[in-house]
Amino acid sequence: MTARINPSILTADFANLEHELDRIATADLVHVDIMDNHFVPNLTFGQRMVESLQRVSPLPLDVHLMIDDPDRWAPGYAEVGAFSVTFHAEAAADPVAIARRLRQIGARAGIAVKPGTDIRPYLELLPEFDQVLVMTVEPGFGGQSFMESTMPKLGLLREAVSASGLDVWLQVDGGITEQTITIAAEAGADTFVAGSSVYNVGEPASQIAALRAAAAAAHTH
Ligand SMILES: O=C(CO)[C@@H](O)[C@H](O)COP(=O)(O)O
Ligand SMILES: [Co+2]
DSSP: OOOEEEEBGGGSOGGGHHHHHHTTTTSSOEEEEEEBSSSSSOBOOOHHHHHHHHHHOSSOEEEEEEOSOHHHHHHHHHHTTOSEEEEEGGGOSOHHHHHHHHHHHTOEEEEEEOTTSOSHHHHTTGGGOSEEEEESSOTTOSSOOOOGGGHHHHHHHHHHHHHHTOOOEEEEESSOOTTHHHHHHHHTOOEEEESHHHHSSSOHHHHHHHHHHHHHHSOOO
């Protein structure tokens, strides 16, 4: 398994984002958290910011929408050039229609679930998606502690993906550190979002290398 490390710019310096993007150039994708103060109690930025980041980023953008009504808003993020657009199952009226639209525009389609949301109803929809995001904290803020109680969902997803033969990336987001990345990788994740452990602890490039090494050393099946 090749692990993907996607640093989240949520804890980066918003006044110097071009520089902050350059500091993570050895990662795989840039994770961009979009929050609307409705779906989650926090506010970040929107489509125009994604468009601007896309122009200067050395890496493709992995957009995580924590917003109400993704049926209306998600396609716009694909239209401005996001590599992947992941929306929350809890907020979507018609997840399959959104995913089809995203793919039609040319983005990878992702579906996310909060820690308390059952993944089983979504397993049969896997062919419609390129990635599934299992939140390992309550969405809304960086710097929270990893919830190991979410790991059984990764097991179910990994089993379903293997059985289907599909190439669906399994992503975790929240509280990922050199320690917790091992737990998530062994549970079946292959794509790891890390905010504070990349930007708030030493140099981002060495943090990315350490996370990569920890994921590679995990005993995956
Ligand atoms: O989506 C979110 C939070 O809702 C994340 O992408 C955070 O940005 C992760 O931050 P850390 O938990 O790694 O500090
Ligand atoms: Co996120």
